[in-house]
Amino acid sequence: MDFHVMTLFPEMVSQGLSTSILGRAMSKNLISLECINIRDYSADQKHHKVDDYTYGGGAGMLMQAQPVYDCYKSLESRIDSSHTKRVIYVTPQGKVFNQQLAAEFAQADDLIFLCGHYEGIDERVLEEIVTDYVSIGDYVLTGGELPAMVMIDTISRLVPGVLNNDISAETESFTDGLLEYPQYSRPEEWMGKKVPPILLSGDHKKVDEWRLQMSLERTKERRPELYEAWMAAHPPKPPKKR
Numbered sequence: 172m173d174f175h176v177m178t179l180f181p182e183m184v185s186q187g188l189s190t191s192i193l194g195r196a197m198s199k200n201l202i203s204l205e206c207i208n209i210r211d212y213s214a215d216q217k218h219h220k221v222d223d224y225t226y227g228g229g230a231g232m233l234m235q236a237q238p239v240y241d242c243y244k245s246l247e248s249r250i251d252s253s254h255t256k257r258v259i260y261v262t263p264q265g266k267v268f269n270q271q272l273a274a275e276f277a278q279a280d281d282l283i284f285l286c287g288h289y290e291g292i293d294e295r296v297l298e299e300i301v302t303d304y305v306s307i308g309d310y311v312l313t314g315g316e317l318p319a320m321v322m323i324d325t326i327s328r329l330v331p332g333v334l335n336n337d338i339s340a341e342t343e344s345f346t347d348g349l350l351e352y353p354q355y356s357r358p359e360e361w362m363g364k365k366v367p368p369i370l371l372s373g374d375h376k377k378v379d380e381w382r383l384q385m386s387l388e389r390t391k392e393r394r395p396e397l398y399e400a401w402m403a404a405h406p407p408k409p410p411k412k413r
């Protein structure tokens with residue numbers, strides 16, 4: 172998986188994503204991350220300006236079409252034409268990102284993230300290059316870099332080999348539409364609280380049943396809308412006729 176980020180703050184993204192699990196995945200060539208400074212494509216040789224006032228008036232500046240388009244064309248020319256790619260504009264006006272969308276994006280060879288600043292980007296260049304408009308939630312950040320980083324982190328975990336243990340990506344929260352069950356490590360008793368005895372029983376069937384029950388209870392309490400959706404998709408089986 173090759174990630175490309177078009178941004179005015181490339182260091183923010185490259186430094187933020189180069190440690191820990193993603194740093195290791197990059198050194199193993201499982202993923203790559205290229206951060207491109209849109210300002211380098213400004214036609215304004217002197218001040219490298221990339222923004223201007225909006226037509227029709229209103230507060231704030233808008234990123235202009237030309238530097239964004241030239242940055243994109245340069246990047247596109249370096250990507251193998253046989254590769255599948257998506258161009259994602261991170262914006263609060265997009266579809267809300269979730270685990271399912273992450274899994275869909277993880278199928279592409281190349282993902283290009285376009286990060287806006289100021290009041291946004293000239294609509295005409297968006298129409299020209301963007302394939303997906305994506306938000307990370309119903310709140311507004313100062314720029315698209317943090318949302319792009321959130322998405323890159325989430326998608327990278329789904330790339331085979333990035334997590335040491337692929338099973339953990341399958342059983343965790345959201346993959347099956349439920350929140351994950353509670354987990355415990357040593358010691359067996361801490362601050363007077365004991366690990367649930369069933370987890371020490373060695374009976375894997377019982378442990379699985381208990382975990383599903385805990386997932387259901389936790390989801391019902393913390394995310395009732397997810398619980399309702401899961402219950403609708405898993406109606407209780409009618410009792411067997413004798």
Ligand code: ADE
Binds near residue numbers: 261310312314
């Ligand atoms: N840019 C600013 N706020 C955002 C959000 N919530 N999601 C994606 N991009 C954004």
